[in-house]
Amino acid sequence: DAKTTQPNSMESNEEEPVHLPCNHSTISGTDYIHWYRQLPSQGPEYVIHGLTSNVNNRMASLAIAEDRKSSTLILHRATLRDAAVYYCILRDGGSSNTGKLIFGQGTTLQVKP
Amino acid sequence: DAGITQSPRHKVTETGTPVTLRCHQTENHRYMYWYRQDPGHGLRLIHYSYGVKDTDKGEVSDGYSVSRSKTEDFLLTLESATSSQTSVYFCAISRDKYSNQPQHFGDGTRLSIL
Numbered sequence: 702d703a704k705t706t707q708p709n710s711m712e713s714n715e716e717e718p719v720h721l722p723c724n725h726s727t728i729s730g731t732d733y734i735h736w737y738r739q740l741p742s743q744g745p746e747y748v749i750h751g752l753t754s755n756v757n758n759r760m761a762s763l764a765i766a767e768d769r770k771s772s773t774l775i776l777h778r779a780t781l782r783d784a785a786v787y788y789c790i791l792r793d794g795g796s797s798n799t800g801k802l803i804f805g806q807g808t809t810l811q812v813k814p
Numbered sequence: 815d816a817g818i819t820q821s822p823r824h825k826v827t828e829t830g831t832p833v834t835l836r837c838h839q840t841e842n843h844r845y846m847y848w849y850r851q852d853p854g855h856g857l858r859l860i861h862y863s864y865g866v867k868d869t870d871k872g873e874v875s876d877g878y879s880v881s882r883s884k885t886e887d888f889l890l891t892l893e894s895a896t897s898s899q900t901s902v903y904f905c906a907i908s909r910d911k912y913s914n915q916p917q918h919f920g921d922g923t924r925l926s927i928l
Contacts, residue, residue, distance in 0.1 A: 733914055735916065742922075743921055743922070744904045744906075744919030744920050744921050744922050745857070745904070745906075745917075745919045746919065747916035747917065747918060750914065750916060752914070792914075799859070799862055799870070799872070799911060800845055800847075800862075800908055800910070800911030800912070800915070800917075801847065801859045801862065801872065802857070802859075802906075802917055804856040804857040804858075805856060806856060807856075
């Protein structure tokens with residue numbers, strides 16, 4: 702399973718944009734890039750996913766590098782509720798027969814008022 | 815929000831007792847998963863199911879069994895609980911196993927074994 706590397710922690714100010722980076726230099730051509738977040742005392746929450754093109758949804762945007770070796774989750778306007786651990790996960794689109802998610806340590810985002 | 819309910823939400827029990835955790839979904843998704851989350855280890859897969867009566871082991875399955883007699887229910891059983899099984903347990907569901915499908919998680923069960 703391909704690995705991802707994320708900073709342990711980041712800080713942001715409320716109402717400012719946040720860019721959360723993720724490196725995945727060993728990504729294969731069939732791996733999708735998924736982002737989840739986990740708020741305190743809650744289960745992980747799906748945020749967004751993509752393969753090659755940049756993606757937008759109501760929660761966030763995902764910018765994927767042209768060589769796919771890195772990606773960035775963009776929160777356009779951080780709120781206090783966005784303080785969470787953010788996980789960047791590669792899901793194997795090829796041989797995996799479980800569909801399991803492999804969680805790393807993620808990035809702990811602090812949002813300051 | 816995906817319709818996933820885990821029960822109980824909290825449980826304290828003693829070593830050696832059997833414990834069953836329940837995951838109930840209203841989404842009619844085929845795949846269901848049990849993960850545990852421990853400090854320093856992140857979330858790890860215990861067992862998963864790909865249909866009624868179809869289950870398989872994950873990476874940390876020792877000491878756990880599962881059953882799925884209906885699409886909507888996935889049960890996790892600790893036959894004889896040990897202190898090392900103190901953890902937060904999360905159930906997840908997915909329409910299928912493919913990489914372009916998200917998983918949706920329940921709010922977890924916090925299990926303490928004394």
